[in-house]
Amino acid sequence: MNNNSSIAEATQVALIKSTTSKDAVLEGISKLGGISKFVKEGDLVFIKINLRNPGGFPTNTNFDVISSVISLCTDAGAKEIYVGSFPDQHVKIKALADALDLQTLFKKCRAKLLLLDDEAKYSQEIINLNNKEFKVPSAILRCDKIISINQVNVDPVFACTLNLLNSYSIVSNEAQQIKKDLRVGRDYLHLDQYKKDLISNILAVFMIKKPDLVINDLFYVLEGAGPFNYKDSNLKKTSFMVIGNDAVAVDSITLRLLNIDISKQDLLMEARDKKIGIVDLSEIKLIGEDIDKNKLDIKFCASKLEDVTVKNTDIKKGRLCSGCFNQAYHLLNLMKSKMTKDLKYIERQSLLIGEKPHEPEFLENILIFGDCAINSTKDRTFRKIVIEKGKNLIEKAKNKIKKEKKKKSKSKTKIISNKQILELPGCPPDILKCVSSIIKYYGKDEVPGLNLYYNLISTYVDFKKIEAKKK
Amino acid sequence: MFDNNFKSNWKKILNYNNKINLVESPEEIREQVRIPLTPIHIEGYLLYYLFELLYPKFVNDQQNILDIILSDYDIENKVLGIYLYKTKKAGIHESIEELPKDLVIIKEKDITDMNQLFNMVQSHISDKKSVKISSIRIFTRRGIDLINTYCDNLEKYSIYEFLYRFLDLIQKLINENLIYLFPEPNVYRFLKDFFKILNNLKLSKLFRIIESFISSFATVLVFYSRKLNIITEINKRDSKLNESKISINLRTTKDLDLEVKQYLSNNSLLLVQKKLNSESVVNLSQDHLISFFLDLFDLEIPIKKENFKLILQKFIYGIRSFEIHWNLLPRPRIYNTLIRFLVRLLGININFKKLSHWAIPDMFFSLIDTYFGLNSNILLIIVNKNRIFTKTSLLLEIENSSLIKIIPIDNPEIIVKKKVDSLDSIRNSFLEKFGINPIIVKVDKNLIQMIISVLIFKIYKLKPLSLLKVLKMIKKEEYFQIHPILPPYQLIRKMGTISLLKLCLSILIDKHEF
Secondary structure (H helix, E strand, C coil), X not given: CHHHHHHHHHCEEEEEECCCHHHHHHHHHHHCCCHHHCCCCCCEEEEECCCCCCCCCCCCCCHHHHHHHHHXXXXXXXXXEEEECCCCCCECHHHHHHHHCHHHHHHHCCCEECCCCCCCCCCEEEEEECCEEEEEEHHHHHCCEEEEEEEEEEECCCEECCHHXXXXXXXXXXXXXXXXXXXXXXXXXXXXXXXHHHHHHHHHHHHHCCCCEEEEEEEEEEXXXXXXXXXXXEEEEEEEEXXXXXXXXXXXXXXXXXXXXXXXXXXXXXXXXXXXXCCCHHHCEEEECCCHHHCCCCCCCCCCHHHCCCCCEEEEECECCHHHHHHHHHHHHHHHHHCHHHXXXXXXXXXXXXXXXXXXXXXXXXXXXXXXXHHHCCCCHHHEEEEEECCCHHHHHXXXXXXXXXXXXXXXXXXXXXXXXXXXCECCECHHHHHHHHHHHHCCCCCHHHHHHHHHHXXXXXXXXXXXHHC | CCXXXXXXXXXXXXXXXXXXXXXXXXXXXXXXXXXXXXXXXEEHHHHHHHHHHHHHHHHCCCCCEEEEEECCCCCCCCEEEEEEECCCCCCCCCCCEEECHHHCCCCHHHHHCHHHHHHHHHHHHHHHHCCCCCEEEEXXXXXXXXXXXXXXXXXXXXXXXXXXXXXXXXXXXXXXXXXXXXXXXXXXXXXXXXXXXXXXXCHHHHHHHHHHCCCCEEEEEEEECCCCCEEEEEEEECCCCCCCEEEEEEEECXXXXXXXXXXXXXXHHHHHHHHHCCCEEEEEEHHHHHHHHHHHHCCCCCCCHHHHHHHHHHHHHHHHCECCCEEEECCCHHHCHHHHHHHHHCCCCCCHHHECCCCHHHHHHHHHHHHCCCCEEEEEEEEECCEECCCCXXXXXXXXXEEEEEEEECCCCCCCCCCCCCHHHHHHHHHHHHCCCCEEEEEEHHHHHHHHHHHHHCHHHCCHHHHHHHHHHHHCCCCEEEECCCXXXXXXXXXXXXXXXXXXXXXXXXXXXX
16 A cells, blocks of 8 residues: 555646646646756756647647746756757758747747757767667757657557657657568568557667656647648647656556547557556546546547548558558548649549558559558559550541441450559658659649649758668 | 718618609619718619618518617616618618607616517517517617717718728627627628627728728729629729728619610620729629628638638639629730730640639648648738838737637837847747747738739739739748748748749649630
């Protein structure tokens, strides 16, 4: 009993509902004992935020919440306050910071944005985890205190963007990629080895430097489609904020608040099994609102790719891992959001995903997504098309003019490879490479919407580098 | 209770409406009346027609109306006057009957439940006058005083002054609950909610800002319908004083001796143009316009993204149906097939008849959602050669892609003292004062004037080069700037003007000609 109470004492989570996100943060931290409980005078503080791409709210962490935490840390006497994160694949922090003018903004709040991917400026320490080398910026490792502020949005793989996922981006996006590691006697797809490896890496990276204060911002939650702003996305105001000192406990309360069955959340179950944090409600001291009375009704991401209805697109799915599911989910939502006009021009296309997908219904515009789909459809019939050989068009026209009956001649046929197929390789494929390949395949005039999107991304992503890497 | 000037004009209208039922061809009765609450004089038959057309659609489509005037102070019985309009046709006020004010007793608490109040009044009137009323209009004494003050010397006002004061009157009457209508028409509810979004911003101020963007023009709008074509002559001349000179004239085709029914042919439009000596003549369908506005007023405010997309689609569809649902004289050069063909040879596809009405709203919102965010604060600063132009900058508060508030920023410490070219310092001041991190959009008045002139008032002169000129201006920081430099703005700055035009047109115009 004594033991239990001491755990509860240690693992406190505040569930706060307030009128503004700023007030919710301040009230939550105050209920947990005030900022001085987490940050001491002279501490070097690193605030880990979501910094995915130069998109608008809620793609990245709410600035109001970050500025409130920075001002609390300043009041607590922190020596230096750093803010940072590694962004999405191919996005440079400098480009992102310039687009959102983050450096001046944080400077104004007396904090500093770390350009973590600038290795010349910020040295990296190599840490070996799960037989993989992770480069972690020394600037983060040197900090006395870590505060993790996470914007909660729906997510296709983990139901919602948890704080544990936010912690994963203290390493670069390249390091976050999961390489396909086939093990003898184990079915990679059936066991969803991709997700298992991903979870294992997330937890390993999380253990490098556990955050001291964890904030899950649910004041506004992106529902329907996420975690980026897509056509089906909707922003729901819940007015809630979950704050605590244990990321696993905070995530566990967040999931419960969102009415999600924790036992089906592999990431949290693994964290519990590895004793990384507290998951069970009985072991968490909950402060503030009553969780049972405040369950939220959120519309989560489509759990099946077929449920993401994209105009004129036929989805044929085989067996697939979470990696391909995640990327295909984003590609489909991207098509739905950015290709309104394009999809009308294209008229029809098929998207083949996963191992041994079903045969496409039409022979034109077949997009084969991912290595599994490409390799398992090499011998499929849709790869070849039959054409009539040596058609004498002049003779045919003459006959039509003379209204002569068709002579029954043996028509010669030829089998050639179907050129209307676009392979999008990768395990899982890279979305930006897919975008550039799709534009090349259809031509700019056929996909004006996607072409505009490509031009917009080009302002902060170096596509030439991506193309060079591809070659 | 009403001002004598108002009353005499109103009586004149009632008499006219009464006479109309007695004659076979009502348009033959020539009598000038004033549109209530405006200084504009028109033919009595035209006003009759406007009431017959608009009142049932926008206010109430049933017969018999009751006006009640209430005291602002009495609690036991607030009624100061009751007036019954027995209408044979919905909206056509032809007789007025003053009823004893103790016929209905209305207490302070009754006003909170309009439904119950209406039922009570309806049953009283039905019992005592054997008339079933379909709507009630309640005016408070303060509302009447306000209207009377407004009507004072109304005829001496210029159109500019009238519009300015009229907008203020409407905003005040609705905002301060000085009038009530039951059943509540959609237009009333729409305005009431819209004024809530405007916060402290006066509609007249907004009008002044918008009006200043419009340079001089002289145009004639012909609203066609099967029954009556309405010719509206609008002229605007800029003056060096604060006010512009605006004139509005409403007539029918009969007034111009034009014997045309329904849709006007190009020859008839040419006649109208010559007779009225105007720069351009626009021919619009009354039915289509009414249908558009009915749809607009039907929207709930704040307007949800999906609803806004639909109304935008309808609007763009309207623009694209040139020579189908509307017409313009002189015919815009840009519609000339040879010009379009030559321009297309250069890879530029300009065909406004193929505007992608079905795709533009989607693409627009996708862009805004992605880069401005679903929640955002946009500070709109209008400048004139880098000097603050209007003394009012607007902060647009957006939540879940819906505009929820427009806040005028008059704080001189934030904007006026700061150099307008230093948007960064304005943002910092904003952060300090209000704790808000806005996206600042700075637009020069000349750019807005240019866009409005090129794409609306002088569209008949539109050339591909004018579009390039507009784009070139947008690319220049002195005319247009967004802070922080978000990807769409970066793209505008980075891309060449012609490439940018081609990129925009590929989104705006359908690829296929047929």
